[in-house]
Amino acid sequence: xxxxxxxxxxxLRSFIGKRWKSLLLGAVFVAATNLLTVLIPSYVGRAIDLxxxxxxxxxxxRTVGAILLISALQGVFRFCMRYxxxxxxxxxxxxxxxxxxxxxxxxxxxxYATSRTGDLIAxxxxxxxxxxxxxxxxxxxxxxxxxxxPAALFFMVSLDPELTLYALLPFPFLALAIxxxxxxxxxxxxxxxxxxxxxxxxxxxxxxxxxxxKSYVLEPPELDKLRNLSxxxxxxxxxxxxxxxxxxxxxxVFSSAGLILVLWLGARKVIAGETSLGxxxxxxxxxxxxxxxxxxxxxVVAIFQRGMVSARRIQEVLDQEEERGDTGDEHPLLSGxxxxxxxxxxxxxxSPALKDITFSxxxxxxxxxxxxxxxGKSTLLGLLTGSYEIPRGTVFFDGVDVNDVPLSRLxxxxxxxxxxxxxxxxxxxxxxxxxxxxxxxxxxxxxxVLAAIDEEVAAYPGQxxxxxxxxxxxxxxxxxxxxxxxRAFISxxxxxxxxxxxxxxxxxxEMTVLRNIRQTVHGxxxxxxxxxxxxxxxxxxxxxxxxxxxVERGTHEELMALNGEYAALYTEQxxxxxxxxxx
Numbered sequence: 001x002x003x004x005x006x007x008x009x010x011x012l013r014s015f016i017g018k019r020w021k022s023l024l025l026g027a028v029f030v031a032a033t034n035l036l037t038v039l040i041p042s043y044v045g046r047a048i049d050l051x052x053x054x055x056x057x058x059x060x061x062r063t064v065g066a067i068l069l070i071s072a073l074q075g076v077f078r079f080c081m082r083y084x085x086x087x088x089x090x091x092x093x094x095x096x097x098x099x100x101x102x103x104x105x106x107x108x109x110x111x112y113a114t115s116r117t118g119d120l121i122a123x124x125x126x127x128x129x130x131x132x133x134x135x136x137x138x139x140x141x142x143x144x145x146x147x148x149x150p151a152a153l154f155f156m157v158s159l160d161p162e163l164t165l166y167a168l169l170p171f172p173f174l175a176l177a178i179x180x181x182x183x184x185x186x187x188x189x190x191x192x193x194x195x196x197x198x199x200x201x202x203x204x205x206x207x208x209x210x211x212x213x214k215s216y217v218l219e220p221p222e223l224d225k226l227r228n229l230s231x232x233x234x235x236x237x238x239x240x241x242x243x244x245x246x247x248x249x250x251x252x253v254f255s256s257a258g259l260i261l262v263l264w265l266g267a268r269k270v271i272a273g274e275t276s277l278g279x280x281x282x283x284x285x286x287x288x289x290x291x292x293x294x295x296x297x298x299x300v301v302a303i304f305q306r307g308m309v310s311a312r313r314i315q316e317v318l319d320q321e322e323e324r325g326d327t328g329d330e331h332p333l334l335s336g337x338x339x340x341x342x343x344x345x346x347x348x349x350x351s352p353a354l355k356d357i358t359f360s361x362x363x364x365x366x367x368x369x370x371x372x373x374x375x376g377k378s379t380l381l382g383l384l385t386g387s388y389e390i391p392r393g394t395v396f397f398d399g400v401d402v403n404d405v406p407l408s409r410l411x412x413x414x415x416x417x418x419x420x421x422x423x424x425x426x427x428x429x430x431x432x433x434x435x436x437x438x439x440x441x442x443x444x445x446x447x448x449v450l451a452a453i454d455e456e457v458a459a460y461p462g463q464x465x466x467x468x469x470x471x472x473x474x475x476x477x478x479x480x481x482x483x484x485x486x487r488a489f490i491s492x493x494x495x496x497x498x499x500x501x502x503x504x505x506x507x508x509x510e511m512t513v514l515r516n517i518r519q520t521v522h523g524x525x526x527x528x529x530x531x532x533x534x535x536x537x538x539x540x541x542x543x544x545x546x547x548x549x550x551v552e553r554g555t556h557e558e559l560m561a562l563n564g565e566y567a568a569l570y571t572e573q574x575x576x577x578x579x580x581x582x583x
Contacts, residue, residue, distance in 0.1 A: 016135060018095060022088040027143055029081035034147040036074040038155055038289065043067045045282030081140065089136025093128050100124060100314060106322040109387045118201025123317060126196055127310035134307025138300050145293035145300075152289045159283050160275060166261040167287050170254040177254070178301055181247045185305045188240045193309055195233040202226055244302050251297065259287050323386075323407060331406055334413035336363035336494045336525030338384070339396040345383060353379045354548045359541070363494070366518075366526040368536035370566065371545035377529045378419055379548075381499050384527070386410050415488035417501040419529075421480045428457050429464040432486045439490055447490035450516040452509055453482040478505040485513065496526040503531060510535055533570045542566070 016023065047063045104120070156164040206213055206222055213222055266280040343357040354376045361367045369377045383390055386407050395402040397410065423431050432447055433439040444464060448454040456479060460466040468483075481501050488496060496517070502510045514535050517526070530536055537556040544552035544559065544566045552564050559566040 016092060019088045019092055022084055022091070023139075026081055026084035026088060026140070029077050029084060030140065030143040031147050033074055033077040033081050034144060035151060036070050036077065037148065038151040038286070039070050040067055040074075041282040041285035041289075042155060043070070044285060045276075045278035047278070048281050049276050049278030085140040085143075086136045089132045089139075092135045093132035096128055096131060096314065097124070100128070100317060103318055103320075103322065107320055108323045108389075109382075111320055116197070116201040118199070118204040119197040120317070121204065122193070122197040122200040123310075123313050127193065127313050130193075130303075130306045130310035131314065133303050134311075138303040138307065141293075141300050145297065148289055148293055152286045156283060156286045159279055159286075160266075160269075163262055163265060163269075163283055166265055167258040167290070169261065170257045174251060174254040174297075177247070177250055178297055181243055181250075181301070185240060185243050185302050188236065188243065189302075189306045190309045190312075192233070192236045192240060193313060195229065195236050199226070199229045199233055202229055240302070244299075247301070255290065258290070259284070262287050324403075331409040333494050334397050334405070334409065336413075337361070337398050338495075338525060338527075339399070340384075341394055341396070343383070343394040344391070345379065345388070347379075347388075352548055354383070357548075357550060359543060359550070359553070361525055361527065361541070363525055364523045365540040366528065366536075366538075368539035368542045369527065369529050369545060370531075370533060370536070370542060370569075372569070375545040376548040377545055378499050380545075381416070381418075381497050381527065381529060385414055385416050385497065413493055414495045414497055415491045415493040416497040417481075417484050417488045417499065419499045419501070419503075421484035421501065423468050423480055423483060425468065427462075427465050427467055428460065428483065431468060431483055432464075432490055434487055436490045436492070443490055444486075447486040448483075450489045450513075450519075451482040451486035452512045452516065453479060453486060478509070481505060482509075482513065494524050496524055498526070498528045498530075500529050500531060502535070507532070507534075533566070533573055 043063055043066055047060065047067075050060055050063065101124070153164065153168075156167065202222075202225060206226075213219060262280075262284060266275070266283060269275045270277055270280055338361040340357055340359050343354055344352050345354045346352040357380065359367070369380060371377055382388060384395065384402075386402065386405075390402055392401055392403050397405050397413075402410065424434065428448075429441070429444050432444045436443070441464070445454060448457055448464075457463055457466070481503070482505065485498075485501060488498075498517075502513060505513070510532065517528075518538065528536055528539065536542060539556070542552075542554060542556060542559055543550050544564075546565065552559055552562060552566050554562065560570065
């Protein structure tokens, strides 16, 4: 991840600001709750002093009644405080989740090529939860302390300034301990979150690649890897727990030290007649009020440190630059004219994957791009779909530089079937209709017929309502490709890109689909990548790539007459198919 352009608090200020009304109302109830809390000890002290002198039960009843009334109001306000503050923290988490997901959808493909899915999921779940705990409970208890401590100190000073001074003696040492241990917790929790991301990534990769794991009998080694990752996660958590376990009793010791001093000096004052027993009892209750916020500070510090680490990790993702945005205006679809002029492209900006590529495709024409593995065919299609940054002045759609074409217009005009097809864990119909909102059943079936998958879908239990499973695990590779093709056909886009999208089907089925494609793309622009040269003999133009360069171009007949690399590869495939046919 790059260096942050914004601090980790920027994200918090942004989203907390949206909920300022709820947080402000919650703060009002926090203040009211704690102000009522500090009234109770003074009434208790009065009641105790009453019991030591001649008194009327009416006065005692009124004092006890005041304590009960204050306690009841305190309970109501505490409920409102928790309901509003904790509720606001859940809303902040929801705002963050939606913002993060919206940002992820707008990030370019190179970001995902260098990011682990498990790590992103960890940030999307565990880190957002840590931020919620910081914004909700941690902030609420901090506000409690911010109101309760000054109010309690005010009453303590009014009762006995000298005892107040002794009660506060341990607190500077307490602040120093919290500061030092808090920094260590912050560093350790960063390691905790990173190790949690490693576990998420490992599990996610193994579940996605479960067929590979089972095929190579790698269950024990993969389990050992997870065991090591889990052990590291436990150790990192243990280091945080050790710090917290040390901090809590330390806070308890410091707060108890103040209480002991007050008991010792207060008892001497009562014996000497310098103060009343009720005053000392009230004072001890106030010292107790100071103790709980002080002790809870250990928990609050840990939660704040976790939340700040998580906010930093979320900010790292939000700092990633989005794809160039659109104006939001409606644009007509492209007509399908494509011009590429001297296009050179390198993933690492050092070794070009494409060099000096030049060609033109008119609306309604079919261009085939062929070549051996690694020649740059898929890279070319990826560039034309706007997945990567393209040098200005090299690619034009309808005569307009692709960098000036809104991405939404560009992608809406292209039906793209990549080499690695992806199906969602939905029904067959929903997967096909993914490329066209509100598609009716008949349109879905027609698209399936064009992709030569209709008969096979009809044999599924539930037919078009059959659930495909995650990533289409319940169907074969060839069926996945044809369902993805049906998804492209139903979009009715003016441009069709097929990146070796029939590699998993047999030759007969491929010829059927290609024949349907020729009928479907009538009047549309099509760029087809395939390893089977016999399937693109009718293309208007064929490009043969080697090492990222166009080494041959022309129609099938022209390339065969050239008797170059295309003709050699075509003859090789014809021979292999003939031998396989004889077998």
